[in-house]
Amino acid sequence: MAECEICGKPLSSVRRARIDGAVFTVCEGCSGHGTPMPVIARAPPQKPAALPQIDAGPDAAADSGQRIRKERERRGLSRADLAKAILETESQVARAERGVPVGDAVLKKLERFLGVSLHEEHADALFREGRAPPPLTLGDVAEIRRRRS
Secondary structure (H helix, E strand, O other), rough: OOOOOOOOEEEEOEEEEOOOOEEEOOOOHHHHHEEEEOOOOOOOOOOOOOOOOOOOOOOOOOOHHHHHHHHHHHHHOOHHHHHHHOOOOOOHHHHHHHHOOOOHHHHHHHHHHHHHOOEEEOOOHHOOOOOOOOOOOOHHHHOOOOOOO
């Protein structure tokens, strides 16, 4: 049971009062020492909504989780063994296998250890290698009109 913060008496009902600039939980007798404050009823805490499944990030391949799991199983490793080998937690490995974002550093560790590619190739990199058309620029899609002076 709550107690008055001024006199220590057990409280039958909660009252708040501002006394010398500070807000206290007080009994009926001590509430006269300050300005009464409204008691704000708080709703009970709610469980957070379940997080939606999202892809592994903008740079991760859509099937990176499957690639990780297949290679790990092919090598006969448990998630714990793989996590220990790359100095990460088992939950990070599990998240990566489910396709949940784990961060670029974790993906790079998994790529190096497992010897598989987990990143999508960007259009910029493909263009530099001559394998894709150049990305569109604003000038490609906008009609430029010159001002007449």
